[in-house]
Amino acid sequence: MRAFVVTGPGAAGVQQVAEPVAGRGEVIVTVERAGVCGTDAEFYSGHMTYLHTGQAAYPVRIGHEWCGTVTATGPGVDRGWLGRRVTGDTMLGCGHCRRCRGRRQHLCADRYEIGIRNGWPGALAERLPVPVKALVPLPDAMDPTLGALVEPGANALRAVRAAALSPGERVLVAGPGTIGLLTALIAAAQGAEVHVLGETTDFAREIGIEHAWTAEDLPDVRWDAVVDASTGAGIPARAVQLVEPGGRVVFIGLAAQASMLDTRELVLKDVTAVGVLSGSGALTGTVDLYASGAVDPRPLVAATVGLDDADAVLAGKRPPAWGTAPKVHIDPVPIFSGRFPS
Structure with missing residues (x-):
């Protein structure tokens, strides 16, 4: 073959x-x-x-x-x-x-x-x-x-689950690639207020993500959760800085070099940090989301x-x-x- x-x-x-x-x-x-x-x-x-x-x-x-x-x-x-x-x-x-x-x-x-x-x-x-x-x-x-x-969507679904958002809570997704955009679409379908952070924002807006920002125009608001789906080595530390005290930071992106993170910020803000590897355990849920039309x-x-x-x-x-x-x-x-x- x-x-x-x-x-x-x-x-x-x-x-x-x-x-x-x-x-x-x-x-x-x-x-x-x-x-x-x-x-x-x-x-x-x-x-x-x-x-x-x-x-x-x-x-x-x-x-x-x-x-x-x-x-x-x-x-x-x-x-x-x-x-x-x-x-x-x-x-x-x-x-x-x-x-x-x-x-x-x-x-x-x-x-x-x-x-x-x-x-x-x-x-x-x-x-x-x-x-x-x-x-x-x-x-x-x-x-x-x-x-x-389904496979990349399952990664994103696990990231959304790890963020543990309630309807109406605000999440910032850093990195408007496939996983980041899937995370944004799934979080929006589950009732979250979704914002996307990236170097460019045009495509995110094209697919209906109204709140899309660059680092220069990111608003100073409360972020109940931050999902790092980027490849930027500086984004993990920035995510911890941005998230609301007591909030959650989900890491699903990987940088080419080591990302430095001051764990004192995690402790002093009582932040929960979660790493996500693969879509295992979320594939069936992703099929259901697609089949229902909730996420396209x-x-x-x-x-x-x-x-x-x-x-x-x-x-x-x-x-x-x-x-x-x-x-x-x-x-x-x-x-x-x-x-x-x-």
């Missing part, structure tokens, strides 16, 4: 690879749509932390935001899964350790991460092996754009291109006609390849 493979920094392309075979407790998913995210770009650039800690190594088959249809089942899997449209958890724990038994498989020391960690192949391919325990069913009527946005993230997708175009996307080539929406999707079916706009 065809799969997109990153062989080194700035070196990648479509290759013919062996067909996946479903092992015990696994299925094969024919991929309908996959998203490209910042982690994929870091593998392409060579900056991904796991490459330097031994948790990943080239060649890497990337892609962890996906949806598709189950087309084969392995031993021990109910064949009723065949033909079902699904997405799934990125984090695949060992299933035996204390963390996995405590439903924290996303923190398993020996976990695989689809398209990211310990060599599990990713979804920028025609087919993908997935443990059945990681699958999340999708409604038949849910289009593939929504299906491939499709405007965040700038374009859908073919598998052969993934190299150009990761290299940062972006036709002006795409506008400023942050997400690009890949359709791995060969008929769609080669349509990258000139």
Whole structure:
């Protein structure tokens, strides 16, 4: 089958690879749509932390935001899964350790991460092996754009849950990328007064986020919670400075270098700080949000291109006609390849 493979920094392309075979407790998913995210770009650039800690190594088959249809089942899997449209958890724990038994498989020391960690192949391919325990069913009527946005949406939903907002409370989301904007949309759907902070604000306003600010015009108001979905090394400390005493700060963004934070401010303001890793535990809730129409993230997708175009996307080539929406999707079916706009 065809799969997109990153062989080194700035070196990648479509290759013919062996067909996946479903092992015990696994299925094969024919991929309908996959998203490209910042982690994929870091593998392409060579900056991904796991490459330097031994948790990943080239060649890497990337892609962890996906949806598709189950087309084969392995031993021990109910064949009723065949033909079902699904997405799934990125984090695949060992299933035996204390963390996995405590439903924290996303923190398993020996976990695989689809398209990211310990060599599990990713979804920028025609087919993908997935443990059945990681699958999340999708409604038949849910289009593939929504299906491939469930995984990033689940990260955002966990961030909103961690902020513990009551209706009418005010939240500041720093970083108007995909996760930040999804966080804003979900928080607004749950009744919060949402504000977004970024270097640019035009797109946030385009999708209906009325309160969008730069650092220069951010109003001096009470912030009941602050969510850092940015990549700025200075934002975590700023978030703690901005949040109301007794409020909550949620960290879901990652900077390229260490972020300095004075814990005395946390203590003296009685602030609760929460880190969020992955969408594990929130995928079903995200499917429900999308299916109900409470949240429609499709405007965040700038374009859908073919598998052969993934190299150009990761290299940062972006036709002006795409506008400023942050997400690009890949359709791995060969008929769609080669349509990258000139």
